[in-house]
Amino acid sequence: WLRRTTHYLFIVVVAVNSTLLTINAGDYIFYTDWAWTSFVVFSISQSTMLVVGAIYYMLFTGVPGTATYYATIMTIYTWVARGAWFALGYPYDFIVVPVWIPSAMLLDLSYWATRRNKHAAILIGGTLVGMSLPVFNMINLLLVKDPLEMAFKYPRPTLPPYMTPIEPQVGKFYNSPVALGAGAGAVLSVPIAALGAKLNTW
Secondary structure: OHHHHHHHHHHHHHHHHHHHHHHOOOOOOEEHHHHHHHHHHHHHHHHHHHHHHHHHHHHHHOOOOHHHHHHHHHHHHHHHHHHHHHHOOOOHHHEEOOOOHHHHHHHHHHHHHOOOOHHHHHHHHHHHHHHHHHHHHHHHHHOOOOOHHHHHHOOOOOOOHHHOOOHHHHHHHHHOOOOOOHHHHHHHHHHHHHHHHHHHHO
């Protein structure tokens, strides 16, 4: 029982550490006032860190499902942050909770389906995450009402001066094709994630 308890405790610890790793990888949350502009950074950083962190710890634990557990913790953390902003007087939809769980489930599925083959998990799982995470989050953001009004009505006190919304520039950002091309950018992060996972596990 001690060995089993230690094993499960390790899963909890590494999932929490993976969460901290992902949070520090760049934008990990969608603020409505700058959602589409941060979408490119989010897609690249989060798909990379999801694969690197999940593969690294999944191979140590050997348990399919670790990546999904890890993504669930991230989701809960984001909902807590959303509640904190809501308590400060911001509207309920000021923060859009990102979608990590489906991509993490695909990563776990690839690890399980390939009989826990680490190379297949890195290549297949990394590709699935890199392609699916931007798509899921793009759909997620498209379902939100036009955020321009919120950007001017509820400016964030923590927003850097160079990102302060100015109407003409904001209009250009929100109507530009940069968000539509972010999926391709996220796919480019898969080889980076695979390399990082290999270095960490070998």
